[in-house]
Amino acid sequence: NxxxxxxxxxxxxxxxxxxxxxxxxxxxxxxMSWYRQDPGMGLRLIHYSVGAGIxxxxxxxxGYNVSxxxxxxxxLRLLSAAPSQTSVYFCASSNxxxxxxxxxxxxxxxxxxx
Amino acid sequence: xxxxxxxxxxxxxxKGGISIINCAYENTAFDYFPWYQQFPGKGPALLIAIRPDxxxxxxxxxxxxxxxxxxxxxxxxxxxxxxxxxxxxxxxSIKGGSEKLxxxxxxxxxxxx
Numbered sequence: 001n002x003x004x005x006x007x008x009x010x011x012x013x014x015x016x017x018x019x020x021x022x023x024x025x026x027x028x029x030x031x032m033s034w035y036r037q038d039p040g041m042g043l044r045l046i047h048y049s050v051g052a053g054i055x056x057x058x059x060x061x062x063g064y065n066v067s068x069x070x071x072x073x074x075x076l077r078l079l080s081a082a083p084s085q086t087s088v089y090f091c092a093s094s095n096x097x098x099x100x101x102x103x104x105x106x107x108x109x110x111x112x113x114x
Numbered sequence: 115x116x117x118x119x120x121x122x123x124x125x126x127x128x129k130g131g132i133s134i135i136n137c138a139y140e141n142t143a144f145d146y147f148p149w150y151q152q153f154p155g156k157g158p159a160l161l162i163a164i165r166p167d168x169x170x171x172x173x174x175x176x177x178x179x180x181x182x183x184x185x186x187x188x189x190x191x192x193x194x195x196x197x198x199x200x201x202x203x204x205x206x207s208i209k210g211g212s213e214k215l216x217x218x219x220x221x222x223x224x225x226x227x
Binding site: 004031033035040041042043044045048050058090092094096100102103104105106107108 | 120123146148150155156157158159160163165203213214215216217218219220
């Protein structure tokens with residue numbers, strides 16, 4: 001199993017550009033989520049999904065869009081990139097429905113917005 | 115509003131010493147408290163977790179102590195090793211699952227040889 005994979009590893013955007021961060025998991029997990037990690041801020045939840053076709057907002061959803069058409073994939077879209085979105089983005093998945101289940105994180109995408 | 119407060123921000127210990135990281139939470143609905151370990155350039159990985167029905171959980175050199183009345187929990191790393199040097203995050207969630215984890219701000223641990 002590859003676990004949770006993310007592409008690209010690094011990305012540089014100009015203000016106003018749009019892009020999609022890809023996330024895939026091969027563990028048949030129902031639950032997937034996106035976090036951003038900023039220095040001294042920990043990880044903050046952007047969006048999450050409890051299954052295909054179901055998404056919801058987390059703590060910091062503004063400027064981001066998600067969709068979940070399959071169990072395996074959960075892409076994160078930046079509609080119009082801003083310097084404040086410079087961050088490291090982590091995708092995670094877990095087996096929802098099992099109490100106290102582990103959330104598995106991908107390796108991250110480091111995004112710089114100029 | 116920060117729901118999980120973590121301290122210290124950074125910690126330096128000597129090899130063989132004890133590392134202690136503390137977290138406090140506000141939401142009494144939290145019922146799952148994991149600790150994640152993150153090495154540079156990597157994603158966080160679950161280290162150890164505890165539920166509020168126990169006061170302590172030990173896995174090897176890593177121990178979580180939990181004080182429900184004080185709404186505090188801590189990570190103790192015994193016999194700290196240079197390989198333990200990483201950033202540690204405490205977290206919390208409700209409904210017994212890891213969904214919608216709320217993270218502390220992290221502690222950068224350095225273990226000197």
